[in-house]
Amino acid sequence: MRAMVITKDHGLELTELPEPVAAPGEVLIDVVAAGVNRADLAQTAGKYPPPPGASELPGLEVSGYRRDTGEKVVALLAGGGYAEVVAVPTELLLPAPAGFSLVDAAGVIEAAATVVSNLVLEAGLHEGETILIQGGTGGIGSVAIQLARHLGARVLATVGSDAAIATARELGADMAWNRHTTDLLEAVRETGGVDVILDVVGGSALADHVGMLRESGRLVIIGTLGGASGELPIGMLMGKRGRVVGTTLRSRPLETKHGILEAVRYLAWPLLESGDLRVPIHARLPLERAEEAHAILREGGHLGKVILEVAAPANNSGGGRRRRE
Numbered sequence: 001m002r003a004m005v006i007t008k009d010h011g012l013e014l015t016e017l018p019e020p021v022a023a024p025g026e027v028l029i030d031v032v033a034a035g036v037n038r039a040d041l042a043q044t045a046g047k048y049p050p051p052p053g054a055s056e057l058p059g060l061e062v063s064g065y066r067r068d069t070g071e072k073v074v075a076l077l078a079g080g081g082y083a084e085v086v087a088v089p090t091e092l093l094l095p096a097p098a099g100f101s102l103v104d105a106a107g108v109i110e111a112a113a114t115v116v117s118n119l120v121l122e123a124g125l126h127e128g129e130t131i132l133i134q135g136g137t138g139g140i141g142s143v144a145i146q147l148a149r150h151l152g153a154r155v156l157a158t159v160g161s162d163a164a165i166a167t168a169r170e171l172g173a174d175m176a177w178n179r180h181t182t183d184l185l186e187a188v189r190e191t192g193g194v195d196v197i198l199d200v201v202g203g204s205a206l207a208d209h210v211g212m213l214r215e216s217g218r219l220v221i222i223g224t225l226g227g228a229s230g231e232l233p234i235g236m237l238m239g240k241r242g243r244v245v246g247t248t249l250r251s252r253p254l255e256t257k258h259g260i261l262e263a264v265r266y267l268a269w270p271l272l273e274s275g276d277l278r279v280p281i282h283a284r285l286p287l288e289r290a291e292e293a294h295a296i297l298r299e300g301g302h303l304g305k306v307i308l309e310v311a312a313p314a315n316n317s318g319g320g321r322r323r324r325e
Helices: 038-044 109-122 139-150 163-171 184-190 203-212 234-239 254-267 269-274 287-299
Strands: 002-006 012-016 026-036 061-066 072-076 085-089 093-095 130-133 154-159 175-178 194-199 213-221 243-246 281-286 305-309
Touching: 002 287, 012 287, 026 109, 026 287, 038 287, 072 109, 093 254, 109 139, 109 194, 109 213, 109 254, 130 139, 139 154, 139 163, 139 194, 139 269, 154 163, 163 175, 184 203, 194 203, 203 213, 203 234, 254 269, 281 287, 287 305
Parallel strands: 130 154, 130 194, 154 175, 194 213, 213 243, 281 305
Antiparallel strands: 002 012, 026 061, 026 085, 026 305, 061 072, 072 093
16 A cells, blocks of 8 residues: 655655554545644654554544445544555544545544544533634634534634634634734733633743633643743642643543544534534645645644545545445
8 A cells, every 4th residue: 555654854755565454343444535733743753653552654534435334434543544544443433524525524533523522521611601722723723713612602713824813703713813913911811811722832821821711711732832841820820720731632542532532423523514614624635745735734824624635535526435456
């Protein structure tokens, strides 16, 4: 099979590898497309190794066909998505959402699982609360804005440019700011503070984020774009009875990830299939241009997901099982 491997100098190279062998409880997926995530960039750079036993190939989400049944599915992976075939535990599969091309469906499951697990299961966001979403037009942020709005929250967001402010508002943000030109702490305080922060920045923003929280506020850290350590104002956090939660999705136990996907199926899938929740696609590139896809995420400023097209669906319509020659 064709697959994209990480080279010794932290690049990506297309090569031929043996197909994986499905372990007990796993099925093989003939991959149509793979979503690109920041974790893939970190792994390629040597900063985010896969969990023990996972594939060394990058790629945390795919769409394709179950080889045993021919069903159209999406899969959440611990690694291996940049390849023509993946082996996946059946617990980490969901039916591809109706109304999506199978290529675009590749960018759905990681974002949906991240947002549902952190906004709902970790932060307990509910109607009437206010949330700040950092990186509001990225793959995670664009979904988080929409889902938070659906839950009845007031949504604030940061973006990377003045032009992106309108985009965040179109997605459902009540207010949005250019993070490069705004005193965010002051701006958020002027709005009355927030109950929840979805944080992709990490250490450099830690003190400011605690300063934005209301009483019983929750800071949920899912990324470290601004550094992996920072100063935590413990007295302020205690005074607000606030919580700081750090989470990852990739390394969680199988049963935990299965529970998250069940919540995704219940909360997000109906919204996706009705069109009330959309996953914007910034670019679709062939597998061999994976380095270009990574550069898009590295440079920032994109709207939504970047997709790698691994193989064309049968009859180019997203229907039927892809035949292997």
